[in-house]
Amino acid sequence: MSNYWLGLDCGGSWLKAGLYDGAGREVAVQRLPLHALSPQPGWVERDMTELWQQCGSVISKLLAHTGGERLTNPRSGYFRSG
Template sequence: MSNYWLGLDCGGSWLKAGLYDGAGREVAVQRLPLHALSPQPGWVERDMTELWQQCGSVINKLLTHTGVSGSPNPRSGHFRSG
């Protein structure tokens, strides 16, 4: 069984999920549009319940597209950019 890394990018317009092999090569990327709320001029908010559901959807879409399944490995990697 191969090991993969899953990355999520919650940007201004799109939510992207990327799958990478053990050498860091991109296997596939899927994305969904994000919806922003603007309750007042100059304000931008996100519905966190909707965002959480979209995270699950984009990950499911990615794994279905690639046929990758399995359980998480015991390692955890966290980073941020920007």
């Protein structure tokens, strides 16, 4: 079994997931477009429920592309803000 690092980049237009080997070399990258809400001029918001679902989707897309089956976390918990 090989160990890899997973990175997520939530930018202004795209959500990207990258997979990197232990030496930091890029193995694969997948991306999905992000949707912004503009309830009034000058405002930009995100639907956090949709963003969370898109994170799961882009990770699944990355794993399907690379032949991966699962993710594990060697830590005792996860951090969630908000």
